[in-house]
Amino acid sequence: MKTELVPITITEEMVREFERIFGRQSKLPPTFPMIFYQYIDIPWRDPTTPILRKQYCTATRELVVGETYHCQVSLEYERQKGTKLFYNQVLTGYDERGEECFRCLSELAANLPSAEK
Secondary structure, X not given: OEOOOEXXXXXXXXXXXXXXXXXOOOOOOOOHHHHHHHHOOOOOOOOOOXXXXXEEEEEXXXXXXXXXEEEEEEXXXXXXXXXXXXXXXXXXXXXXXXXXXXXXXXXEEEEOOOOOO
């Protein structure tokens, strides 16, 4: 399952907000695109709040303020174990030519909603 491609432009305001939380950055880290989730509608998002277990981010080139990235989230893995749901989703960003610029893998866990009695 994949979301639609969403164009997201890195703005100075995004960088200021990121640096307000994480401190001054000499360059944008590979984890920076994780803030892009707020701009992407993810249809399989759980009704309960998931817990981030691990994340891995790689950038194939430096992220640039003012550049637009075409972003997509894909559901890569999903497994239910008892009342827990474990899943991986990947946020991928492409440049204007369609070349991959970054990839962020999130390993998540959530409680399944309890059945009505």
